[in-house]
Amino acid sequence: MQTSPEKASNDRTRIIRDGLRRRHTSEQIFRGLGIAAIAIALGFVALLFVDVFRKGVPAFVQSNLHLSVTFDAEVIDVGPAPARADFPSDAEYTAASLKWQRDLALLNWNTIVEASLRKAAPEGFEIDSRQIQSIPETNARHQIREMFVRDPSLLGQTVEVDVLASANAANWIKGNIDRSLGDAQQQLSAPARQLIDTFVENGTISNGFAWTIFTNVDSRAAPASAGLLGAFVGTLWMMLIVVLLAVPIGVAAAIYLEEFAPKSRLTDLIEVNINNLAAVPSIVFGLLGAAVFINWFHLPISAPLVGGLVLTLMTLPTIIIATRGALMGVSPALRQAALGMGASKTQMVFHHVLPTTFPSILTATILGVAHALGETAPLLLIGMKAFVASVPATPLDQAAALPVQIYLWQGNENRNFFEPRTAAAIMVLLAVMILLNGAAIYLRSRLEKRA
Structure with missing residues (x-):
């Protein structure tokens, strides 16, 4: 028996509506799962921050006689x-x-x-x-x-x-x-x-207020006066070395590989190894630093110079990959226009292409440095877990670092006193990392407006 055209049309309409209803339901479920995942992640982050602040705030109060x-x-x-x-x-x-x-x-x-x-x-x-x-x-x-x-x-x-x-x-x-x-x-x-x-x-x-946390160095003889000044200055020395070495080397390597290097098996091998280095555990870089910089070059143990070199090696792949991604994102029309106006390839890269990638390069650099700031494993392997009760005047002086100081305080036998102080040190480290991330966002927005 044949169906009438009107009934067939109604059936098709019902099928289409059922399909749309299922699609909308699936989209709502997917959106709800995404929102739930974000809420759970933010909830755990908030729980971490609340726990750290709850334990760390009392450490900023000291008792005076x-x-x-x-x-x-x-x-x-x-x-x-x-x-x-x-x-x-x-x-x-x-x-x-x-x-x-x-x-x-x-x-x-x-x-x-x-x-x-x-x-x-x-x-x-x-x-x-x-x-x-x-x-x-x-x-x-x-x-x-x-x-x-x-x-x-x-x-x-x-x-x-x-x-x-x-x-x-x-x-x-x-x-x-x-x-x-x-x-x-x-x-x-x-x-x-x-x-x-x-x-x-x-x-x-x-x-x-416990100003001694910021003005004193670590102390074992007088735990109540132990502070983060030595570790903080040691961290600043290391970050300065990372910025001075990793940024120019990483950006230069990315420019060469993306703009000037001929496509060959050698460059393919280099690119694969750079991508692999970005996934290597940080402790491997610590082993490399101990073998090369300490055992071979005989640089001083527990020096910010060695820590900075190790963290530079760890940060380089991140900066190279991010810079290459930024260069690849530049429109080919910009390159063609520069070359069409008579610019050489070098002028085209450095005068036209590279300036447009500064916001992305800057963001990648600061995020890479912030990531290096929180590394502990490679620093332990180059001897920076030693007790150092002094402020390093040069990168060759023995020093501690903020992550290592947290590690040392966490293992102190006076748990009742140093557990809050460990949380306070974590708060200081998080504050430095948040400032770096905030600086990246601010500078990127300023550079994007100028561009």
């Missing part, structure tokens, strides 16, 4: 500081000054610190010497000694001095350790904990 320090003449009995007028030559004056400072270093400055603490304690409070000296940081005696070295006229005077509380005292004040634990499980004795609580109540101990 406000003490009245008396420079007792009976303890400081090394005589007056040498005067230049008393010596016929600079050499004799320098020798006498060094001897005077050595004599000062041999004095028991802990006695002065302890006397200041007992003066601040309630009258009649009983605590032995070892217990009371566990409250201030161990570098308090050095701080007071340096004050006297700078100003010997302090002898016999009483001055107000702020010193850091020890890491164990900071743990107790901030609640990083459970107060309900028994004495055997506490880091401080019961009298020391009681005296700390008294100091907090009467204002002898107060909290302030």
Whole structure:
């Protein structure tokens, strides 16, 4: 039986509508899955940031002891500081000054610190010497000694001095350790904990912003004063080396391969190897750096120069690939127009093609440097995990790096104190990386407007 034309038309319309409905449903499902994937990814990133900030923010608060320090003449009995007028030559004056400072270093400055603490304690409070000296940081005696070295006229005077509380005292004040634990499980004795609580109540101990994180180098003898300055400067040296080496070499290699190199098996092999190097694990570059730069060229271990060279090798493939992609994206009409106006091939590349790729090259460079900034494995293999308590003045000086400093603090045995400090170091590293990414976005937008 044949269907009427009207019925056939209705059937076709129904089939088309069903097909459209299925397509729209599929599109909505796909769009919903995409939005869900993005939401989940952003949720995990937000969870990471919240966790890091929750743990790291308390580390930016430090506990300070406000003490009245008396420079007792009976303890400081090394005589007056040498005067230049008393010596016929600079050499004799320098020798006498060094001897005077050595004599000062041999004095028991802990006695002065302890006397200041007992003066601040309630009258009649009983605590032995070892217990009371566990409250201030161990570098308090050095701080007071340096004050006297700078100003010997302090002898016999009483001055107000702020010193850091020890890491164990900071743990107790901030609640990083459970107060309900028994004495055997506490880091401080019961009298020391009681005296700390008294100091907090009467204002002898107060909290302030931990500038020492930014102004001090790492320290094992005085953990509460440990900072990131040495690691931060070491990282800056490495990033400077990466920018000075990786950018010109990477851009030049990309220009040659894309614009000037003849198509041959050799260039194909080079291109394949560059793409493969971009996927090589970073620890392999660390092995290469240890074998070549340290064992062969005998460059100093744990130096920013070696770290910068290793990170340069790791960043080069990224810059080369990104620059070649930018060059390939330039319209052939621009090349043809430049050549048609009489420009040579070199002029065409450097005067017309390359300037249009500056935004992409700049973005790739900053992102490559930001990626290198967070690398830890290659730096560990070239010896940058060593404890360095100094600020590197040159790229050849021993130094740490921010990722390695995070690694070292994470493994510190005083977990209650250094876990928040590790999170704070991560916050600093993330801030530097965000600034680099923000600079890439800003400079790219400026260059694109000019273009």
